[in-house]
Amino acid sequence: MQTHLLDGDDVENYSPMTTLVSAIEDAFAAYQTGDAQMPPKSYIELPEYNGDFRSMPAYMDAGDWDAAGIKWVNVHPDNPEDHDLPTVMGTMIYSDPETGFPLAIMDGTELTMRRTGAAAAVATDYLAVEDASSMGIIGAGVQSYTQLEAIAQVRDIEEVVVSDLDDERVAAFVSHFEDEFDIRSGSIAEAASCDVLSTVTPVREPVVSADDLGEHTHVNAMGADAEGKQELATEVLQNAKVVIDDYDQTTHSGEINVPFHDGDLTDDDIDAQIGEIVTGEANGRTSDDGVTVFDSTGLAIQDVAAAHVVYEAASAEEEETQTPSLLSVGN
Structure with a gap:
């Protein structure tokens, strides 16, 4: 057997977004129905380096296939300025559940970006208005690109407004997508106020108020990934239909963590987990809904599902060409 070594370009090439969105939807369903094992994300805090490590193992049975893996990921906000490295980096080990053999070791940074975009797309498909055509993005870092790429697969996005304190990042984002969308910088x-909003920032003080949002805006709150982070004003969360990816993770380190711990939000303010909506146990958007919020912390099952997509595509290409990938090694 061979262990495939797949870099970031491979991960991007072997994970078409339409296939990836479907796989992430399957992962949410498997988690909801109990066909997945996902121990809590574990943290190694490194305050002396202003960073941390996280380990994310999971196994899922999606019916036609099953898969297991673990992602080792870091978050070091000082990396870009101090070390010319990304804030977030990761490595994914994708294994055969039957034998435990490591089928692939792949770049977890690109995998994280793509599965995060796909998760937002799944939520958007269930929670945004059907005729959504405008999308706002707050935070023009690397995670923002797959937000737009993925959400454009589930809604006919025409107009895009991007906001960030860094003018160079905004300019790069606009340039990247200007041939595909009517895109501009904005406040x-x-x-x-767009039909769909993705917030992808590391802030610890809310930047989006209730007055900023449109009457029926769907918000993908993607930035909060640690205690103390919050992008949306508490009033937004109190008045919106709030859907989460996982109760333990979101109450510990998701968008709702601060108001939840302060007592400003309770269990009664959480409308559903996304898996409940995917499986039909709870409603997505209804005619009575105004603002909806998806609180996404990122689940290990998403990484496993995305790794499955990448591995299957890489293996299929190798089989078709009958030549081993240069990024594969024999064991």
Whole structure:
């Protein structure tokens, strides 16, 4: 057997977004129905380096296939300025559940970005208005690119407004997508008033107020990934239909963690987990809904599902060409 070594370009090439969105939807369903094992994400805090490590193992049975894996990921906010490295880096080990053999070791950074975009797309498909055509993005870092790429697969996005304090990042983002969308820079309020909004920032003080949002805006709150982080004003969460990816993770380190711990939100303010909506146990958007919020912390089952997509595509290409990949090694 061979262990495939797949870099970031491979991960991107072997994970078409339409296939990836479907796989992430399957992962949410498997988690909800109990066909997945996902121990809590574990943290190694490194305050002396202003960073941390996280380990994320999971196994899922999606019916036609099953898969297991673990992602080792870091978050070091000082990396870009101090070390010319990304804030977030990761490595994914994808294993055969039957034998434990490591089928692939792949770049977890690109995998994280793509599965995060796909998760937002799944939520958007169930929670945004059907005729959504405008999208706002707050935070023009690397995670923002797959937000737009993925959400454009589930809604006919025409107009895009991007807001970030860094003008160079905004310019790069606009340049990247200017041939595909009517895209421009704008204020937070302009971005937040769109039909769909993705917030992808590391802030610890809310940047989006209730007044900023449109009457029926769907918000993908993607940035909060640690205690103390919050992108949306508590009032937004109190008045919105709030859907989470996982109760333990979101109450510990997701968008709702601060108001939840302060007592400003309770269990009664959480409408559903996304898996409940995917499986039909709870409603997605209804005619009575105004603002909806998806609180996404990122689940290990998403990484396993995405790794499965990448591995299957890489293996299929190798089989078709009858030549081993240069990034494969024999064991």
